[in-house]
Amino acid sequence: MSDTEIESSELPDDAVDPEPQRNDVELSVDGLVKRFGGITAVDGASFEVESGAMTGLIGPNGAGKSTTFHCITGIHRPDAGTVRFQGRDITGIRPYECADYGLVRTFQIAREMANMTVLENLMLPAQNQLGEQLWRSVLPFARQEVEREERELLERVWEVLEFFEIEHIAEEKAGNLSGGQRKLLEMARALMIEPEMLLLDEPFAGVNPTLEHKLLDHIHELREEGYTFLIVEHDMDLIMENCERVIVMHQGSVLAEGAPETITSNEQVIEAYLGGEV
Ligand SMILES: Nc1ncnc2c1ncn2[C@@H]1O[C@H](COP(=O)(O)OP(=O)(O)OP(=O)(O)O)[C@@H](O)[C@H]1O
Numbered sequence: 001m002s003d004t005e006i007e008s009s010e011l012p013d014d015a016v017d018p019e020p021q022r023n024d025v026e027l028s029v030d031g032l033v034k035r036f037g038g039i040t041a042v043d044g045a046s047f048e049v050e051s052g053a054m055t056g057l058i059g060p061n062g063a064g065k066s067t068t069f070h071c072i073t074g075i076h077r078p079d080a081g082t083v084r085f086q087g088r089d090i091t092g093i094r095p096y097e098c099a100d101y102g103l104v105r106t107f108q109i110a111r112e113m114a115n116m117t118v119l120e121n122l123m124l125p126a127q128n129q130l131g132e133q134l135w136r137s138v139l140p141f142a143r144q145e146v147e148r149e150e151r152e153l154l155e156r157v158w159e160v161l162e163f164f165e166i167e168h169i170a171e172e173k174a175g176n177l178s179g180g181q182r183k184l185l186e187m188a189r190a191l192m193i194e195p196e197m198l199l200l201d202e203p204f205a206g207v208n209p210t211l212e213h214k215l216l217d218h219i220h221e222l223r224e225e226g227y228t229f230l231i232v233e234h235d236m237d238l239i240m241e242n243c244e245r246v247i248v249m250h251q252g253s254v255l256a257e258g259a260p261e262t263i264t265s266n267e268q269v270i271e272a273y274l275g276g277e278v
């Protein structure tokens with residue numbers, strides 16, 4: 001796992017134990033249901049994600065993949081089912097609580113961030129995490145600590161910039177980046193939170209092949225460090241070549257789950273793809 005530079009004592013008081021017990025299942029989703037009016041977007045989905053593995057979540061358009069991600073990370077509150085992360089029930093978690101648990105999804109760089117530099121964009125998530133503690137800066141004895149935190153934050157920013165080899169665009173406005181560079185920044189922002197698991201929803205969309213390879217190399221490198229990945233992606237070959245396990249969703253539930261080779265030969269999966277809009 002990555003070095004922890006933001007110490008546990010600096011987490012908010014209601015933060016969970018930063019050293020939870022590890023087990024082989026990083027994330028488990030059981031009987032997840034999410035309805036929007038008459039549409040059942042997620043209809044009893046159940047699956048498990050192994051710790052330290054790269055798992056692909058695939059399925060035709062509208063299968064419920066993004067909605068599942070949103071239910072896991074608290075954007076949507078599920079109508080039924082449970083979500084467990086590292087053995088803890090996190091069902092109905094608030095989006096801002098996810099980071100404290102070590103669970104992070106990538107965010108698109110919002111329009112209001114476009115005028116900020118890459119460096120400023122990277123400072124933001126961790127600063128939000130330190131959040132209200134800044135009030136301590138008014139106390140003389142705490143000021144030094146706040147300054148130390150800010151120094152460490154900046155060190156972390158440069159570490160992440162170096163990791164993604166984007167130091168040269170540190171002062172560039174996010175709005176001026178190419179599609180691929182923007183994806184790198186989105187991943188870099190997620191890493192600033194020092195997560196244990198990353199949920200990536202179509203991280204390669206609009207990325208040219210060269211940058212796609214680079215991004216994949218970074219993901220593999222992070223996986224070797226112990227990070228867990230769950231990736232939604234439409235490029236089947238990419239998923240089959242890079243993921244140890246694949247989960248197939250169809251009409252809101254899980255159709256098949258297993259090693260890539262078992263998935264490609266699964267008749268139900270073939271039918272779901274050929275019978276759908278693909
Ligand atoms: N906020 C929402 N309000 C109403 N319906 C929604 C909402 N979000 C998703 N849906 C519907 O739920 C279903 C599942 O959508 P979802 O975005 O989860 O699919 P997906 O598997 O991510 O598809 P894609 O591969 O196209 O991204 C679709 O029918 C979609 O129209």
Ligand SMILES: [Mg+2]
Pocket residue numbers: 065066067
């Ligand atoms: Mg989607």
